[in-house]
Amino acid sequence: MLTLTTPDLRLFWAAYDPLDLASGSIDVLGLQSGYIALANKFLPGFTTVTTSPRYVSMLCAAVGAAETAFPGVGDSGVRLRQTRLAAVKSYERAWALACGLAATEATIGDKATDGLRGVQYVRRRLSELAGGQKSIRTSSFNLLANQVRYGGIGAYSTLLEDCHLASMRSVASRPLGTQLAESFPRPDDLAVWDEDKPLPIDALREWGSRCHLGQYSREEGRCLATALRGGEEGGWEDDVRWASLRMLASSADDGDEAVLLDRMLEAIRRGDFERLKAPAQCLRQIEATLVLIRPYERLSQAVQFLFDAVRAAATDEPEVRLDSLAPTPTCASACAGARSAASRLTAAIEEAGELHAQSVHDVRGAFVEAGVVALAESIRGTSGAVELLGLILDRHRDVQQGKFDRGEQKAAWVRRETAGGPVRLTAQRHQLPRSGRYDGWEQIPWHPYRTFGARRFVRACGIH
Numbered sequence: 001m002l003t004l005t006t007p008d009l010r011l012f013w014a015a016y017d018p019l020d021l022a023s024g025s026i027d028v029l030g031l032q033s034g035y036i037a038l039a040n041k042f043l044p045g046f047t048t049v050t051t052s053p054r055y056v057s058m059l060c061a062a063v064g065a066a067e068t069a070f071p072g073v074g075d076s077g078v079r080l081r082q083t084r085l086a087a088v089k090s091y092e093r094a095w096a097l098a099c100g101l102a103a104t105e106a107t108i109g110d111k112a113t114d115g116l117r118g119v120q121y122v123r124r125r126l127s128e129l130a131g132g133q134k135s136i137r138t139s140s141f142n143l144l145a146n147q148v149r150y151g152g153i154g155a156y157s158t159l160l161e162d163c164h165l166a167s168m169r170s171v172a173s174r175p176l177g178t179q180l181a182e183s184f185p186r187p188d189d190l191a192v193w194d195e196d197k198p199l200p201i202d203a204l205r206e207w208g209s210r211c212h213l214g215q216y217s218r219e220e221g222r223c224l225a226t227a228l229r230g231g232e233e234g235g236w237e238d239d240v241r242w243a244s245l246r247m248l249a250s251s252a253d254d255g256d257e258a259v260l261l262d263r264m265l266e267a268i269r270r271g272d273f274e275r276l277k278a279p280a281q282c283l284r285q286i287e288a289t290l291v292l293i294r295p296y297e298r299l300s301q302a303v304q305f306l307f308d309a310v311r312a313a314a315t316d317e318p319e320v321r322l323d324s325l326a327p328t329p330t331c332a333s334a335c336a337g338a339r340s341a342a343s344r345l346t347a348a349i350e351e352a353g354e355l356h357a358q359s360v361h362d363v364r365g366a367f368v369e370a371g372v373v374a375l376a377e378s379i380r381g382t383s384g385a386v387e388l389l390g391l392i393l394d395r396h397r398d399v400q401q402g403k404f405d406r407g408e409q410k411a412a413w414v415r416r417e418t419a420g421g422p423v424r425l426t427a428q429r430h431q432l433p434r435s436g437r438y439d440g441w442e443q444i445p446w447h448p449y450r451t452f453g454a455r456r457f458v459r460a461c462g463i464h
Contacts, residue, residue, distance in 0.1 A: 027399070028307070028396055028399060028400065028413060029300075029303055029304060029307060029392070029395060029396055029399060030370055030371060030372075030395070030398075030399035030404050030405070031300045031303070031304075031370070031372065031447075032447070033366055033369070033370045033404075033405070034296060034363075034366055034367050034370050034372045035296070035297075035300070035447035035449075036366075037362065037363045037366035037367070038289055038292055038293055038296065038363060038449070039447075039449050039450055041240070041285060041286075041288075041289040041359050041362070041363060042240075042244055042286060042289045042290070042293075042449060042450070043241060043244050043245075043449070043450045043451070043454050044162060044237040044240060044241050045158060045159045045161075045162035045163060045237070045241055046159065046241075046450040046453060046454055046457075047155065047158065047159075047450065047453075048448045048450055048452075048453070049117075049155040049453070050155060050156055050159050050450075050453050050457075051115050051452065051453035051456055052114075052115040052213055052453075052456065053216055053220070053221070053224055053456065053457050053460040053461065054211070054212075054213050054215075054216055054220075054460075055115075055152045055155070055156050055213075056156055056159060056160065056163075056165065056180065056224060056227075057180055057181070057183065057184040057216075057220050057223075057224070058091075058092070058095050058152065058184060058211070059088070059092070059152055059153070059156055059160060059166070060160070060165055060166060060173065060177040060178070060180045060181040060184065061091070061181040061184040061186065062087070062088040062091035062092060062095075062193070063084070063088060063166045063171055063172065063173050063177065063181070064173050064177070064178060064181040065087065065088075065091055065192070065193045066083075066084035066085075066087035066088050066091070066171055066193055067084065067171075067172060067173060069087055069193050069194070070083045070084050070087060072084075077170065080170070080171075081169070081170055081171055084170075084171035084172075085148070085153075085171055086195070087193040087194070088153060088171060088193075089143075089147050089148065089151075089153070089195075090138045090139075090192060090193050090194060090195040091192050091193050092143065092147070092151060092152050092153065093138040093141070093143045093147075093195070094138050094187070094190070094192035094199060094204065095192070095207075095208075095211065096116060096117075096118060096119075096121075096122050096143055097122060097125070097126065097136065097138070097199075097204055097208075098187075098204045098205065098207045098208030098211060098212070099112050099113050099116055099122070099208050099211075099212045099213055100112075100113060100116075100119070100122040100123060100125075100126050100208070101126065101201065101204055101205040101208045102205065102208030102209050102212040103208075103212070104126075104205075105205075105209065108209065108212065108214065111212070111213070111214030112208065112212035112213060112214050113212070113213060114213050114214060115213050116213055117143075117144065117150065117151050117152055117155060118143040118144040118147070118150075118151060121141065121142060121143050121144060122143070124141075125140070125141040129201070133201065134200060134201060134202075135198035135199055135200050135201060136198070136199055136201060136204070137195060137196060137197065137198055137199065138192070138195040138199070139195035139196055153168070160177065162237065162238075162241075163176070163224075163227040163228055163230070163238075164176050164177075164227060164230065164231055164233045165177035165180060165227050175231075176223065176226060176227045176231050177227075179223050179226075180220065180223040180224060180227065183217060183219040183220045183223055184211065184220065185207070185210035185211040185217075187203070187204075187207045187211075188203070188206075188207070189203070190203055190204070190207065216460045218462075220460075221460050221461040221462050222461075222462075224457070224460070224461050225461040225462065225463055228241060228242060228245060228457065228461065228463075229242045230242070239278070239279055239282050240282050240285055240286065242278070243273075243276065243278035243279070243282040243283065243286060244286055244454070245454060245457065245458055245463050246273075246276050246278070246463060246464070247264055247267075247268075247273055247276070247286070248264075248451060248454055248455055248458055249458045249463045249464050250273070250276075250464070251263060251264055251267070253455060257446065257448065257449060257451050257452070258294075258297070258446050260451060261290055261293055261294070261449060261451075262290075262294065264286075264290060265287065265290040265291065268283055268286065268287045268290070269287070281356065284355045284356045285355075285356040285359045287352075287355050287356070288352035288353075288355040288356040288359050288360055289352070289359065289363070291348050291351055291352040291355065292345070292348050292349065292352050292360070292363060293449065294344075294348075295341055295344040295345040295347075295348045296345055296348075296372075297446045297447065298337065298340075298341035298344065298345075299338060299341035299342055299345055299372075299376060299379075300444075300446075300447065301337070301341075301441050301442060301444040301446070302334045302335075302337040302338035302341055302441045302444075303338055303375075303379075303392055303395075304441075304444050305330075305334045305438065305440075305441035305444050306331060306334050306335065306338065306388070306389055306392050306441070307392050307393075307396060307414075308432055308436070308437065308438070308444075309325060309328075309330065309331050309334070310322075310325065310389065310392075310393065310414055310423055311413065311414060311425070311430065311431070311432040312432045312437050313325050313423075314414055314423055314424060314425045314431075315425065315431040315432050315433075318424065319422035319423065319424045320422060320423045320424075321422050321423075322386045322389045322390060322423060323386050325389065326384070326385035326386045326388075326389055327385070330439070330440060330441070331385060331389070332385060333440065333441060334440075334441035335385040335388050335389075337441050337442070338379050338388065339379055339380060339382070339388075342375075342376035342377070342379040342380045343380055345376050346376060346377075346380075349364055349367075369404065370404050370405075371395070371398070371403070371404045375391075375395060378391055379391065390416070390419070393414060393415075393416060393423065396412060396413065396414070397412045397415070400412045400413075411426055411427070412426055413425065413426060413427075413430035414426065414430070
């Protein structure tokens with residue numbers, strides 16, 4: 001016999017699902033790959049987490065230090081890469097500690113760690129230092145649970161590759177990377193690449209005062225600007241990236257990315273950016289991309305809102321009938337928005353194809369692979385709101401089962417046992433709290449198109 005003594009204990013009963021252990025999804029409607037395809041045509045090399053130019057300089061210096069320490073004579077390629085990667089990881093941990101120590105200085109403060117990946121790990125490790133401890137080894141703490149994936153290496157490797165700064169496959173510098181590394185403040189007499197060497201805390205603090213995230217030298221800015229432009233190895237994506245950065249530099253920033261992208265599209269059509277003397281095909285690619293972004297995001301907003309409406313209703317009640325949810329004003333509005341956006345996206349694909357056929361061919365291919373084109377066509381063909389809601393639930397189920405990305409199968413968050421039956425949450429953790437609910441579908445945030453980080457690079461590098 002089970003006796004419950006906790007008055008506020010709530011139990012959630014659901015059938016056992018063997019896939020329930022693998023339900024940690026971040027893209028439950030499969031719309032992220034389409035957004036990434038669009039963003040790559042606008043700001044190639046950047047991501048949503050490439051927000052600090054100093055990370056690029058630090059990693060170039062780390063790769064250079066690893067090469068110097070391990071030239072690799074007689075070693076196999078795999079072993080050499082592993083050895084150098086370990087050295088880069090140690091360098092990054094030492095630098096992170098140095099930034100954390102610099103942040104304790106009143107004249108520097110929190111700007112020293114603004115954007116630092118793993119900052120909580122750093123603060124925790126520094127708080128554990130005994131008062132009399134004079135040195136620290138980088139092997140004594142982990143910077144993130146998986147430093148290679150979630151630290152600076154994972155976040156900035158693509159940018160280093162695309163800007164011709166380093167080869168991260170072999171962990172080797174390229175000429176522009178060597179130049180940038182030389183402009184980065186070096187740690188004097190500190191073997192930061194060796195995780196077993198004791199590093200004096202005072203020396204780390206002094207290094208941090210010169211290399212922290214809150215400052216960037218003019219020489220670093222000039223080197224990085226050259227890299228963003230492509231240098232002597234510049235190619236098509238470098239031209240596109242450079243044109244986009246210069247356009248951002250000359251566009252007002254009011255904090256609303258959707259408004260910014262619309263204004264940039266209008267400015268291109270007016271010919272405002274012709275003074276930049278960017279290759280005409282670059283501007284057409286950017287214009288074609290901007291033509292596609294708004295209808296894609298409107299479709300994403302409407303679909304996400306409808307899915308969340310089902311989750312919210314299933315959070316508040318044990319089960320939900322779609323024919324009761326569909327007539328509500330917010331759902332009816334979102335259904336109309338989804339049909340309108342689906343039609344506009346189809347038309348935008350044709351319009352953008354006339355501007356830059358290759359880019360639209362690539363993006364449409366990503367849409368097809370992710371099932372977005374089929375989804376838009378199906379939404380346009382629905383006869384009512386109940387059918388549309390059911391279509392979105394089927395889409396969620398297919399995404400979770402790996403139909404489009406052929407990834408690991410995961411449990412659906414909400415499920416219908418029969419076509420016309422009620423909807424239930426499959427686990428309590430999939431509830432939608434009131435803080436995560438929106439009053440209307442147009443309030444759902446857009447995917448981030450990397451302009452926040454790109455603008456920080458623009459400022460640091462003096463791009464105009």
